[in-house]
Amino acid sequence: MRALPVGDRALLVEVSTDEEAQALHADLLRRRAEGSLSVREIVPAARTVLLDGLDDPAGLAARLTTSKPPPAPARAQEVVEIPVHYDGPDLAAVADHWDVSPQEVARIHAAAEFRVAFCGFAPGFGYLTGLPARYGVPRHATPRTTVPAGSVGLAGPYTGVYPRSSPGGWQLIGTTDAVLWDHARVPAALLSPGTPVRFVPVES
């Protein structure tokens, strides 16, 4: 683990794996909850956690890099179930990529236990990990100009659900009626970093 200064008020803590990033993130949230860490933003990502709005980044960097965070708790939160019609326009292409039938794509995807590794791209867009590494797929070389809200897509090791219509390059395998983002709802985001997720197939 290493902690890189970001300006005068932030630290970027870098680790080697997704699992370490999730453990570090959980540990930092715990420290903030118990009052031993004062920070405005804790932003997890693929291999890093950004801490923004710190009074003493150098002091915290010294403390963080001398201890290893415990593994993230396995099921601290309730699992969010997202109903999916596996009817996406890229389902056949993903099936070819995986060398299985389209029905089997749905079965494999719905059997996986996902977790929100981090959010970004748009409010409420989570990058979900949980598929075995061999099921990674490339992004489209040319992104679609419009991907409808509720589209369930794959890119690299991640699964994501588009909270609203936007351009996007992910391989679309299905659609959901789940509302990923509603700013009038509390909380606005259905998914936040660390949330466990399962996709539940529904018949079209």
Add this chain to the structure above:
Amino acid sequence: MTDRALAVVRAGALTTVQDQGRPGHAHLGVPRSGSLDAPAAALVNRLVGNPPEAALLETTLNGCDVRPRSTVTVAVGGAPCPVTVDGRPAAWGAPVRVPAGSLLSVGTAVSGVRSYVGVSGGVAVEPVLGSRSTDLLSGLGPPPLTDGMVLPLGTPMAPHARVDVVPQPRPPAELVLRVTLGPRDDWFTTAAIHTLTTHTYQVSSASNRIGLRTEGPALERARPGELPSEGMVLGAIQVPPDGRPVVFLADHPTTGGYPVIAVVRPTDLPATAQAVPGTPVRFVQVGTRTR
């Protein structure tokens, strides 16, 4: 008419509602947003007797025209511009009384880019995640102003400031941005670091509330490949594949995959809001990190 509202007669090139933004939600992919020239916004709020968190209007280059439905006090600051009420010249940078139904015209900036229009009571659109700011990246908050739109106003809390005119910084003839290297300066050659901190760049016309784009010598990478997406801070200088540094401003994405070579001091960022395209930009290295 006595209802507290503001009718938009001429929206201008890009006028948005802004306040102090919505920090604290970056982990959900929500940008901070908020007034780009925060000191100018704070000043006009103070002039009209509003608390610092009141929402106001941020214009871009050519101002806007609005008609309050009740008598209000307004103040215009930030980029200097002509101000009129029903065609009669009024003060810039001072409290101005605008009678109900009169036309407040905020003209084209004489210098700088963004003027701030504070209105007594503040713009009272529905807050989203605790802020009324328009976020142009994610679309949160009210849409940019359009002709004919009507904006609700809040109730004034305090009398306006008793001043004739207050000094405000001039829009910069040259931007001098103090930077601390990192976190990804090791992705660049030593020559690139030298280029960034010694050459003069120019503000690009592609700049917006998301980032201050620059034109100038490309910064050479020391290593190829992609960085896994990581969290981004306000003032981060991201270097996309074309090698021209981009300074992240209020509506910046919360994560990004291009390496950040350095970070601009927060106190130097308000001036970027007022830098017209072509303004020279110098990045001056401060702090102890050296290579």
